[in-house]
Amino acid sequence: MAPTLVYVSIALTALWAIAFRKRQHYRYPPGPKSLPIVGNILHVPTGHGWITFRDWARQYGSDLLHFHGLGMHIVVVNSAKAAKDLFEKRYINYSDKEVSTMMLQVAGPERNWIMMPYGDEWKEHRRLFHQHFRPGSVSQFHPKQSKAVRRLLNLLLDSRDDFLPHVRYMSGSLILDIIYAFDVQPDDSRLALVEKAMSAGEEIVKTGIFLVDIFPILMYLPAWFPGAGFKRKAAKWKALVDDMYEVPYGLFKTAVNEGGAQPCLTLSLLSEADTTDISKLEETFIALTGTAYSAGSDTTAITITTFVLAMILNPEIQAFVQEELDQVVGNDRLPVMEDQPSLPRVAAVMHEVMRRYPPMPLATPHRSTTDDEYNGYHIPAGSMVIGNTWAILHDEEVYPDPFSFNPKRFLSEDGKLRDDVPLPTETFGYGRRICAGRYFAMDALFLAISSLLAVFNIEKAVDENGKPIEVKVEFTPYVFSQPKPFKARFKPRNPGAESLIRSAALADA
The missing domain is CATH 3.30.43.20 (Uridine Diphospho-n-acetylenolpyruvylglucosamine Reductase; domain 2)
Structure with missing residues (x-):
């Protein structure tokens, strides 16, 4: 045997x-x-x-x-x-967290603070993070969020069918800009590094339960032992995850020492720190900054991708929102965060995307x-x-006809957001462990959704014969459930849309 x-x-x-x-x-x-x-x-x-x-x-x-x-x-x-x-x-x-043995070997709670047991250490990480991402603080990130969205619009002008890489770039580059003030381009090695680490996490999720998750004692087997292949995989994936946490932080510290660091989350953490025990604090900062990327990049990209799918499938909803955008924003500028109170239809679409297609169904x-x-x-x-x-x-008693995509369920007869229909806050988790970056995420989603609909009609892509390519509504069965790859066509809504996008992108160059 x-x-x-x-x-x-x-x-x-x-x-x-x-x-x-x-x-x-x-x-x-x-x-x-x-x-x-x-x-x-x-x-x-x-x-x-x-x-x-x-x-x-x-x-x-x-x-x-x-x-x-x-x-x-x-x-x-x-x-x-x-x-x-x-x-x-x-x-x-x-409020405690349950983490698989395999996941602990790859990205333990000492680095990914979202996995930490509920206690004083987790509370301190949460406090440091929350003070920068609470509702009264996230406005500091609006300029960088706007820049990332404008770059996305510009990329879609040049490649209007294959949009998925551009959405992932927008999401990933935004997080790196917020955390380290890294101004990365699509082929930047720093972006590639964190994407590789994220793919390691996806592999763990896709594989499901490893034998070591059922029998944790197996984690003490040497890597060469028969049946310990999981340990060799864990070592490979852990190296990628460690690089995601350590390499960008190291590059940023070099910029600090050379006097070239720009304002960002990490610089704020360092400037506010008690330097009497900087080595211990730096481990905390590495955990905070690395986790911010792993927690925020995928979910934002998935939600924007799902929004694109919903617009292709529901052109009447798209026109409904664009009517509001034309009245409030017009055609000579892009939406800004200050427009949000006047754009309830945009907010309703955002909420309905998260309700109908939550990126983490469990x-x-x-x-x-x-x-x-x-x-x-x-x-x-x-x-x-x-x-x-x-x-x-999808509880029909709370959301009647829950399988229809109907943003109007969140709107009153006079077009305002209703206060008697629960917003889909469950998308961000539960209790004390609810996502601390949810206000930042919702602001980024608002800017992306409003800007995309302000300048583009989102349609089915066409083949070489000009025939529309049908879109299948298929979602992956994993922890992060996202639409299976599909193509979309982003068509400028009016003659001035292209010049508006180009000039906005040029201002950020």
């Missing part, structure tokens, strides 16, 4: 003994019928699980679902009420720190507790 199978057999035998020894029986939330030893872990869907979880919640008539096996308990939260009750009202018990797992009871159900300490964002944002 191969050595790896020996370890697995021993572990399974131990788990069998634990599972069948005399113990107290609890009333867990409902879920599929379990199997011997493995429980119902094999029932957990590996793709588009948010839909399956929603269907099971209806089948069992419960806001919560429960899965268990191999020593693990998983609870899926499928309603806004249950999410609020657990993640917000009982935040002390549900939130990153929280972890319960103590035993809990909810609606008569037992939630054991150490349970992985997951918010089903997709199910919450």
Whole structure:
């Protein structure tokens, strides 16, 4: 028997003994019928699980679902009420994070502070980050957000069909500009470096559960040991992730020492720091700045890509928003953040994109720190507790006809944003672990959406014969769910649009 199978057999035998020894029986939330030893872990869907979880919640008539096996308990939260009750009202018990063993080996919580256990260290990272990204502070980033959007518009003029690389460039370059004041071009090696690190994270997500996630003891195997291929992969991916954190920060510190650093988040952190223990603080700053890129770049790019898809599929909505833009902004300038209160239709489209197609349909797992009871159900300490964002944002009692793309659901009869329809804040997470950069992200999305619709008609791309290329609505089944690649055509709306875009881009050169 191969050595790896020996370890697995021993572990399974131990788990069998634990599972069948005399113990107290609890009333867990409902879920599929379990199997011997493995429980119902094999029932957990590996793709588009948010839909399956929603269907099971209806089948069992419960806001919560429960899965268990191999020593693990998983609870899926499928309603806004249950999410609020657990993640917000009982935040002390549900603010910890659950991270897979494989992910910890590649990007542990000492660097990615979003993964940190709930405690003083996490609170300090959150405090430092929040003071720069709270609602009253994000306006400092508006000039750089506007510059990134104007560059996107200019790139789309030159390559109007293959837009996906331009959206990723806009998102990634904006984050690097905010963090380090790096003014990167599409072929910049600094941008390529962080893109490689992000692709490593995507590979982990696509692979799913590694054997070491089920049997963490395997992490102590040497990399050369049969069956320890996961360890060799982890070492390769970790090198990329470490470079993403360390190389840009090192380049920035060189600029600081040479007197060439420009105003940015990292410079603000350094200037406000107590230099008596700068080595410890620098590790904190590396964690803050590196995590800002990994957390913000992908979700912004996915949401803009999804917006483009929605506009192709709903040209009447596009025209509806452009009518408002023409009245408020006109044709001789681009939208600015100061226009936001006068553009409720733009805001409604932004909210509906996030509601209908949340980039993370299942939130990153929280972890319960103590035993809990909810609606008569037992939630054991150490349970992985997951918010089903997709199910919450497709609740027909809150959002009638939830599968239609209808931004008007957020608008009153007089065209203003309604205050009786919940905004899709679940897109950004839950409780104390909600995304600290959400205000920055929403400002960037507003500028991108309003600017794209102000100067372009977004249409189906055409083939060499001038025939429209049909667009399929297909989304990837992973943690980050995004449209599968498609082409779009960005057609200037009027004769002055091109010159407006060129002059705006020239002003940023």
